[in-house]
Amino acid sequence: MSDDIEPQEESLFEAPPIAEQERMCEAILFASAEPVTVKELNSRMPHGCDAAEALVHLRKRYEGRGVRVVRVGDSWAMRTAPDLGFLMQKEMVESRKLSRAAIETLAIIAYHQPVTRAEIEEIRGVSVSRGTVDQLLEMEWIRFGRRKMTPGRPVTFVVTSEFLDHFGLENARDLPGLKELRAAGLLENRPPPGLMPKLGSEPDDEMDEVIEDQSEMFEE
Amino acid sequence: MSDDIEPQEESLFEAPPIAEQERMCEAILFASAEPVTVKELNSRMPHGCDAAEALVHLRKRYEGRGVRVVRVGDSWAMRTAPDLGFLMQKEMVESRKLSRAAIETLAIIAYHQPVTRAEIEEIRGVSVSRGTVDQLLEMEWIRFGRRKMTPGRPVTFVVTSEFLDHFGLENARDLPGLKELRAAGLLENRPPPGLMPKLGSEPDDEMDEVIEDQSEMFEE
């Protein structure tokens, strides 16, 4: 049956213009779930079409575009341009509470900056893991301050402007002092003498000084 | 503080040239079977990109091609040209046969939205079976709209962007013959002049209310 019809078709209908064939290849490649062979393209397109030639044109048309016509084995497919792969990712932001160790370390840095790792450990009474410091550095809540002028010239940590921003502070000195913490019921016992930072009790004229100079405030 | 940072960021990373933005839109739309909102495009493209502008260029570029850039409500998608549908026998999905009741209900919802079940029944003169509504909901062609501010606060139905996508409509205003129907007054919810038998459902309070939401929705 089909043998009877096809030769007739051939004489009746001329193959569509190549631009039209290119459109057809484009549509088939776009909608296909799998790469398509030239043979299959030809079988799906009207009689007399030359998919191989249409593909040459189509491939050229997509050069430099966001989508490319690529050869996969003996089949053809359309793919997004590899340099745009980053667009195919979607970032999911998940918010988690900072760990207790990280919060404590951060608090010590904020209250005692610039402070060395050894000093943090002394205050916390436990060693500070590398991961905790790295995490805080990565979050850009702390950064390295000036090295201490003590033997070994250890690095110090200070809080960043991102930290202040996050906690809605103008200045690290706006952090409530121990006196206020106690008034708020956060502190039960009297701390050992000499450890109490005198936040908020200093004259105001040094407000404008840089944060690094805060060390004096804490050192007694 | 963030105010200080943002302008800096803007100057640091300039938005890519519009041709590049067009490529990006092309890649994203190409890769997605579902329409993508302009908002999502912008969120996935680098900072400062203007997807809406890039889409204007992209749409033009694909005019007359085998694949088109189409608008679906607030979203955009790439779809094969409808005149090439004959090539796609292989991709054709046997769509579920809809009953006459379902087709009519769908049309009434599309042309009269937001519309209550009682209003649909008033127009069709028979009660709307649960199954019909469920089927349309399941196909995601209709969804619940806002409740009507009439006694009983009945739920309303509206068509979805999947509906628009399926029927190749940019928005609900493009429904075939909508203007003519409105001009002929056939989309008005004309209250029956009393004594009319209420066909279909049990009488509903809100039947008597004149509802003109539809006209507002479609007014340009």
Added chain:
Amino acid sequence: MSEETGQSEFQLSVADRLVAEALIVDVDGFEGPLDLLLSLSRTQKVDLRTISILQLARQYLAFVEKAKQLRLELAADYLVMAAWLAFLKSRLLLPPDPSEEGPTGEELAAHLAFQLERLQAMRDAAAKLMARDRLGRDFFARGVPEDVTRIRRVTYSATLLDLMQGYARIRTRDDFRPFVLDRDSVYTMEEALERLRGMLGFSGQWTDINSYLPVGWENDPKKRRSATAATFAASLELVKEGKAEIRQSEVFAPIQVRKKDRNHV
């Protein structure tokens, strides 16, 4: 109403009768009385806007009558419509009774015509809709959509309270006791005093004490209240110390302070 009188009254043509019979056989195929009326109206072969509702009512009643004779069970809806159409028919035929309340026969007929036209319009619209190029039949989406890779990025958060509690915990070396009091929004008189002392030195002019509120405390009502009270108390303290003067022109007017200068005394 007998069959003969019915026939003669309705003057149905042979063709109409055939249609009516076909309809009866197909009674289950109708989607309610309105649908049936719409089908019957086609026998009139006129525009729905010029349809004769009277004629339609007769056709419907004949149909129902026939159905009764054939002992077909009609749903209640069909019978309700029949009763109503019989009523409508009488209204349309009889001269209007001015004492009668409610809509006229013409108004009722017009509404029925509207309903039929609207139903037909919706059917046509539905047909046009279904004849459109459709996704998955005439046009197609991308065959191999590339899934968007979801990258999980974790952000860590902590509040000022976390920070303070953390610090307090270390300082007390005690187990932390939860607390509720919020000291964030409390501005102490000592703080205000300090601020006022520093700033008042530069101002020999009368200045509204509100302008001495610390930065960042002006907007939040809670903070503003606390800061205003503290600043006011502090200004009184400075007056007591003889370092400032304070005035208020009338009740609720702005309170102003200035440095007490020897020259001003």
